[in-house]
Amino acid sequence: FSVVQLVSTSVTHYSIPExxxxxxxxxxxxxxxxxxxxxxxxxxxxxxxxxxxxxLDVNKETGELYIVKKxxxxxVCNTKxxxxxxxxxxxxxxxxxxxxxxxxxxxxxxAPQFRRDTIYLDVSEAAPKxxxxxxxxxVDPDVGSNxxxxxxxxxxxxxxxxxxxxxxxxKNSELILLKQLDRxxxxxxxxTLTAVDGGKPARxxxxxxxxxxxxxxxxxxxxxxxxxxxxxxxxxxxxxxxLHLNATDSDEGSNSDITYSYSLYTSEKTQETFYLNPTSGxxxxxxxxxxxxxxxxxxxxxxxxxxxxxxxxxxTIKILVEDMNDNHPELSIKSxxxxxxxxxxxxxxxxxxxxxxxxxxxxGIVDLHIPDDMPFKLRKSSDNYYELVVSEALDREKVPEYxxxxxxxxxxxxxxxxxxxxxxxxxxxxxNVPQFPKSFYTIRVMENNAPGALLESLSAFxxxxxxxxxxxxxxxxxxxxxxxxxxLFSINPEDGKLHALKPFDYEIEKEFLFHIEARxxxxxxxxxxxxxxxxxxxxxxxxxxxxxxxxxHGSVVEEKIHRSTDKGSLVAKVIALDTDSVHNSRxxxxxxxxxxATLFSLDQYNGxxxxxxxxxxxxPRHQRLVVVAKDNGEPSLSATVTIKLSTEETxxxxxxxxxxxxxxxxxxxDLNLYLVIGLGSVSFLLLITILVTIVLKCQKAKPSKAxxxxxxxxxxxxxxxxxxxxxxxxxxYWYSLFLAETRKGKLVVRQPVPKGSRYIVSSIxxxxxxxxxxxxxxxT
Numbered sequence: 185f186s187v188v189q190l191v192s193t194s195v196t197h198y199s200i201p202e203x204x205x206x207x208x209x210x211x212x213x214x215x216x217x218x219x220x221x222x223x224x225x226x227x228x229x230x231x232x233x234x235x236x237x238x239x240l241d242v243n244k245e246t247g248e249l250y251i252v253k254k255x256x257x258x259x260v261c262n263t264k265x266x267x268x269x270x271x272x273x274x275x276x277x278x279x280x281x282x283x284x285x286x287x288x289x290x291x292x293x294x295a296p297q298f299r300r301d302t303i304y305l306d307v308s309e310a311a312p313k314x315x316x317x318x319x320x321x322x323v324d325p326d327v328g329s330n331x332x333x334x335x336x337x338x339x340x341x342x343x344x345x346x347x348x349x350x351x352x353x354x355k356n357s358e359l360i361l362l363k364q365l366d367r368x369x370x371x372x373x374x375x376t377l378t379a380v381d382g383g384k385p386a387r388x389x390x391x392x393x394x395x396x397x398x399x400x401x402x403x404x405x406x407x408x409x410x411x412x413x414x415x416x417x418x419x420x421x422x423x424x425x426x427l428h429l430n431a432t433d434s435d436e437g438s439n440s441d442i443t444y445s446y447s448l449y450t451s452e453k454t455q456e457t458f459y460l461n462p463t464s465g466x467x468x469x470x471x472x473x474x475x476x477x478x479x480x481x482x483x484x485x486x487x488x489x490x491x492x493x494x495x496x497x498x499x500t501i502k503i504l505v506e507d508m509n510d511n512h513p514e515l516s517i518k519s520x521x522x523x524x525x526x527x528x529x530x531x532x533x534x535x536x537x538x539x540x541x542x543x544x545x546x547x548g549i550v551d552l553h554i555p556d557d558m559p560f561k562l563r564k565s566s567d568n569y570y571e572l573v574v575s576e577a578l579d580r581e582k583v584p585e586y587x588x589x590x591x592x593x594x595x596x597x598x599x600x601x602x603x604x605x606x607x608x609x610x611x612x613x614x615x616n617v618p619q620f621p622k623s624f625y626t627i628r629v630m631e632n633n634a635p636g637a638l639l640e641s642l643s644a645f646x647x648x649x650x651x652x653x654x655x656x657x658x659x660x661x662x663x664x665x666x667x668x669x670x671x672l673f674s675i676n677p678e679d680g681k682l683h684a685l686k687p688f689d690y691e692i693e694k695e696f697l698f699h700i701e702a703r704x705x706x707x708x709x710x711x712x713x714x715x716x717x718x719x720x721x722x723x724x725x726x727x728x729x730x731x732x733x734x735x736x737h738g739s740v741v742e743e744k745i746h747r748s749t750d751k752g753s754l755v756a757k758v759i760a761l762d763t764d765s766v767h768n769s770r771x772x773x774x775x776x777x778x779x780x781a782t783l784f785s786l787d788q789y790n791g792x793x794x795x796x797x798x799x800x801x802x803x804p805r806h807q808r809l810v811v812v813a814k815d816n817g818e819p820s821l822s823a824t825v826t827i828k829l830s831t832e833e834t835x836x837x838x839x840x841x842x843x844x845x846x847x848x849x850x851x852x853x854d855l856n857l858y859l860v861i862g863l864g865s866v867s868f869l870l871l872i873t874i875l876v877t878i879v880l881k882c883q884k885a886k887p888s889k890a891x892x893x894x895x896x897x898x899x900x901x902x903x904x905x906x907x908x909x910x911x912x913x914x915x916x917y918w919y920s921l922f923l924a925e926t927r928k929g930k931l932v933v934r935q936p937v938p939k940g941s942r943y944i945v946s947s948i949x950x951x952x953x954x955x956x957x958x959x960x961x962x963x964t
Contacts, residue, residue, distance in 0.1 A: 292384065
């Protein structure tokens with residue numbers, strides 16, 4: 185037995201011969217299905233039959249599939265196709281179902297049989313040599329090589345058989361007459377037909393063939409001549425005698441009585457024009473004779489005797505009608521080659537045309553021509569025959585077909601003409617390269633795109649047809665950073681739709697450049713390619729990161745400031761960085777919370793926090809500032825920092841060797857403005873205000889004691905060489921400030937600072953002088 189395991193369909197196939205004995209083992213299902221024999225009873229193994237009787241069962245003890253009832257393939261399967269028994273093996277705990285197909289192989293257990301035991305044939309003794317007679321076929325219910333293979337005929341000098349194979353593979357026989365029969369010698373032929381199948385050993389069946397020879401009229405009527413040529417003038421009167429036929433038969437009695445008739449090969453037009461008397465054999469004119477319509481009439485007359493098996497003789501008559509000059513020229517397309525390939529060579533013959541004119545003389549001379557604006561010309565090959573040849577190169581994409589009109593004109597007066605139009609179709613040749621609408625594609629893709637997102641449809645056009653037009657799109661392989669383009673992008677080979685296979689990150693990959701090829705399916709194929717530039721568009725997916733003032737994650741920055749700090753002094757500077765693109769990384773700063781909105785100002789672009797006025801005794805000692813840094817994305821992302829300021833009364837001594845920065849002093853501060861308004865309304869308040877102002881000015885004019893520089897101190901000095909703001913920082917802060925300030929278009933420099941500090945960092949707006957500044961210094 186043969187076993188085939190189809191893993192893909194989970195169907196196990198077995199092949200067994202029919203007529204196996206009951207109890208015969210087909211296969212061990214436990215082994216083939218990899219089951220534990222010991223668990224078959226526990227798992228309630230059972231065998232279900234699908235659409236068949238139960239011819240097989242399974243032994244639950246051994247797992248063997250065995251024959252329950254002898255299988256007769258001819259009863260199970262009524263067709264000649266492959267015979268299968270469909271089984272299902274079911275197990276429980278857990279439930280598993282296995283599909284099993286058992287193929288029943290045919291055995292040669294049936295002999296061929298004829299539908300009838302005796303076949304009768306009636307054959308005339310006049311039957312010609314080689315005539316064939318069909319015999320009934322034998323039927324064998326077996327299939328394949330076990331079915332009927334050939335036929336044999338018992339020995340006979342008059343008959344033989346020929347075995348033929350039908351389209352379905354069946355065998356049939358024909359009885360062939362080897363020589364003329366003679367009933368007077370042998371009236372009945374008894375033959376035996378044997379059908380043999382192809383089994384081993386072969387089986388056969390027989391049938392008797394009885395051939396009865398029928399008597400016939402042995403002699404047929406004959407004419408004086410087999411061919412008669414007759415001329416008659418056109419327009420002859422109706423009833424005019426054309427020819428008198430006389431056939432003779434050597435038989436006697438009714439076998440010699442003759443009747444005349446037209447054969448089937450005589451046209452209806454001829455029979456309508458001429459009358460044939462069936463008894464006398466006279467042919468007379470019945471219709472009008474017109475040379476322009478017919479000038480030659482061919483007829484075949486049959487003389488038949490009246491015997492039981494009548495015989496006939498025949499003759500051919502050609503009637504020539506004399507001409508009159510009234511014919512139009514005639515045009516005949518003898519051959520026309522359409523369609524033709526568009527790359528057909530020059531001087532190739534497309535059509536052969538014949539022209540004729542039934543008239544004579546000048547009226548019978550004709551000329552043939554075609555339109556002048558076509559890539560063809562006429563070439564005369566022989567008398568009245570012309571060849572249509574290609575004179576110029578053809579292009580199907582420009583003209584897919586041509587309607588060629590052939591016009592024939594005679595030289596009579598007035599001339600007569602005729603025409604005929606033929607359509608020449610051109611077959612496509614793969615002579616056009618696929619073309620993309622653009623030579624270069626620039627595709628913008630938003631970062632964080634979904635995998636499989638459609639990027640662009642890169643469809644090319646090929647003016648050719650059929651397989652020459654069917655395009656296949658591929659990505660020309662190119663590696664970037666050891667990554668193949670086919671791992672990043674995919675293109676539909678049928679419609680050219682380009683998809684992204686992975687999400688892109690603008691901060692890592694900003695662009696890709698590769699080529700797409702469009703190849704047609706012609707032979708040989710033609711192709712073209714196009715450059716594709718993928719630009720990754722930034723998305724605001726990175727929040728600003730505050731790098732200054734530095735603080736641990738989530739902690740509050742604590743700073744100290746002297747209460748004598750001037751208006752406009754730099755208190756602190758918030759610096760945030762954003763890794764997104766320039767547009768999304770533009771950061772603006774604003775207060776989220778502030779203890780006193782009149783005391784501090786925040787530059788929304790550079791993050792500098794400055795005093796808007798001098799501290800007063802009413803101001804609390806602790807100030808809490810919450811600054812939010814927002815980027816320019818949509819929606820915007822932000823980060824916050826909390827600065828806790830504490831004021832102190834200790835005076836700060838100016839360093840004698842420190843570089844001074846000029847301070848721009850605003851005489852008309854907000855406080856002075858309020859004093860001016862107060863002076864106009866309340867004189868008493870004006871006096872108090874003047875005293876307070878004098879005291880504040882005096883305190884500011886006093887030199888401060890020296891104090892070591894620290895992170896929580898603010899130093900206000902004047903220096904004419906520093907343009908913007910000066911911060912004391914370490915190297916890490918210097919680098920962060922350098923990045924932030926240069927992106928705003930400012931020039932950043934380092935300057936020496938007093939002992940105890942490392943550097944003074946100055947940011948100077950580009951294109952400005954060194955004197956137009958406000959002075960402030962803050963240590964960080």
